[in-house]
Amino acid sequence: MHYVESLCSFGSMENVEYHAIVGPNMVRKRHISRPPALYQLYYFPIPGRAEGVRVALSLAHLSWNDNEIMGEQFAQMKNDGKLPWGMVPILQTPDGTLGESTAILRYIGGMAELTPSDPFQAAKVDEFLDGMEPFSRVLSGTFSIEDVDERTKARQAVFNEEGAGTKNLKLLQTKIAESTTGWVANTRDMSIADIRAFCGIFGLFSGNFDGIDKSILAGYPGLLEYHDKVANEPRIAKHYANIAEGSLRWTYQPNAFADLL
Numbered sequence: 001m002h003y004v005e006s007l008c009s010f011g012s013m014e015n016v017e018y019h020a021i022v023g024p025n026m027v028r029k030r031h032i033s034r035p036p037a038l039y040q041l042y043y044f045p046i047p048g049r050a051e052g053v054r055v056a057l058s059l060a061h062l063s064w065n066d067n068e069i070m071g072e073q074f075a076q077m078k079n080d081g082k083l084p085w086g087m088v089p090i091l092q093t094p095d096g097t098l099g100e101s102t103a104i105l106r107y108i109g110g111m112a113e114l115t116p117s118d119p120f121q122a123a124k125v126d127e128f129l130d131g132m133e134p135f136s137r138v139l140s141g142t143f144s145i146e147d148v149d150e151r152t153k154a155r156q157a158v159f160n161e162e163g164a165g166t167k168n169l170k171l172l173q174t175k176i177a178e179s180t181t182g183w184v185a186n187t188r189d190m191s192i193a194d195i196r197a198f199c200g201i202f203g204l205f206s207g208n209f210d211g212i213d214k215s216i217l218a219g220y221p222g223l224l225e226y227h228d229k230v231a232n233e234p235r236i237a238k239h240y241a242n243i244a245e246g247s248l249r250w251t252y253q254p255n256a257f258a259d260l261l
């Protein structure tokens, strides 16, 4: 009998690490004590800008730890000069600290077979990652609004007919429709551009943000179809198969939006 033993670190809200001993018809998990993980991710306890990195770290089967920090620890790290650009996420690696979520995603993506080897395809992936940045910022002006009704109104405006959210969702839907492979950057296989798009688009509709309701997605059948493709990709489906009750990550599971179809 041939057994494959692999080390899997599942970053999660629970901050638990496992070794998984995997063999034919058998997956057994057990807590173990071991030296600190090689890669240390720091971010807030939400999917946000770190989620794609978490997925890539998990798919790369690296030894990593998900350090979910709150305001006080963030301030401390910032004061101590541990955040290269004063923000999170950061990834501490054996070679030093890396900031910027897209740079981290590119770095880990290469180890997770999520970056095409063909230079043009790789450049299209980069193009998509950079091109998606305005989408990642659609709520940025709303976080500082303290009054919940005002904040809700401002966010609803982002997704009205003329809003930046609507404009960006339409653009993303068009890009996906143009792909001949169904993967966002028209790559042969799923890439880090898909990880970023999937985590970014559907993370927005988890219920975590006042004024942003998942029903908005009903107007984007192409995006829902894309959700189905990525959520059912075997590595992604496995990654999100066991999430904690009440987790914001429900939006990444197959059939998350089935009621909108």
Ligand SMILES: N[C@@H](CCC(=O)N[C@@H](CS)C(=O)NCC(=O)O)C(=O)O
Binding pocket: 048, 049, 086, 087, 088, 089, 099, 100, 101, 102
């Ligand atoms: N371009 C950066 C943006 C990072 C960013 O905006 N981080 C936010 C959290 S999502 C942050 O650290 N905010 C705290 C602050 O700026 O004080 C990236 O993609 O990593």
